[in-house]
Amino acid sequence: MGKQMTEMLKGTLEGIVLALLTGNPAYGYEITTLLRAQGFPDIAEGTVYALLVRIEQKGLVDVEKRPSEKGPPRKVYTLNAQGTKELDEFWNTWSFLSERLEELRKGGK
Amino acid sequence: MAAKWIELVTGSLEQKKQYKQAKARLDDLPEPYLTVAKAFNRYFMYYGGVTEGDTMVQMFSDLADLWERAAIDGTPVGEIVGEDPIEFAESFAQAYGGKRWIDKERARLNEAVDKAKGMES
Numbered sequence: 001m002g003k004q005m006t007e008m009l010k011g012t013l014e015g016i017v018l019a020l021l022t023g024n025p026a027y028g029y030e031i032t033t034l035l036r037a038q039g040f041p042d043i044a045e046g047t048v049y050a051l052l053v054r055i056e057q058k059g060l061v062d063v064e065k066r067p068s069e070k071g072p073p074r075k076v077y078t079l080n081a082q083g084t085k086e087l088d089e090f091w092n093t094w095s096f097l098s099e100r101l102e103e104l105r106k107g108g109k
Numbered sequence: 110m111a112a113k114w115i116e117l118v119t120g121s122l123e124q125k126k127q128y129k130q131a132k133a134r135l136d137d138l139p140e141p142y143l144t145v146a147k148a149f150n151r152y153f154m155y156y157g158g159v160t161e162g163d164t165m166v167q168m169f170s171d172l173a174d175l176w177e178r179a180a181i182d183g184t185p186v187g188e189i190v191g192e193d194p195i196e197f198a199e200s201f202a203q204a205y206g207g208k209r210w211i212d213k214e215r216a217r218l219n220e221a222v223d224k225a226k227g228m229e230s
Contacts, residue, residue, distance in 0.1 A: 044188060044190060044197065049189075050200045053171055057204055070181055072174055
């Protein structure tokens, strides 16, 4: 992944993950797999893990521990009301930013 | 009663027990996860600067979850950590909003700026 891509993703990955979780509870590895399928092939599992810890600490998701065939239980993340609110805000910010940038690009031509 | 008094001196015994449990889980990891988990732990001691015991314990047990899972699934270390281990370590540590030693200095800096602004009016 290019340096610029990494930097830009840093600011948006939380919104992307909240969007992926909408109506679709998932555990860490599933989320990484989803992200890769969505066109982010270089996402490290640890990056997603750190992000999941953060949104859990911020109270944006509910966490349920589900026993797994082997090893420790898997934590399943579900978007809660606060997370939905945060996601709405993310999309608003995103629309604003992308409109402004598009204007800039047109102006620059 | 006695336990309460001792905890005043030593910190929470429950926390110590949880910390030891998380530590033991890390020590039981197979290689190469053991090596990488230990390296992260060491880094967190320096970088984290977390002063709250609860936050610290939470962080260590989450870390044990992560590496145990990786060991069982056989996920390569590089896939967990990504290209930049420092980046991973710091964003992981920042996820825990506990109080840090730097907080005191941040408050002091804010106060100094407020005081300076006060001189302008």
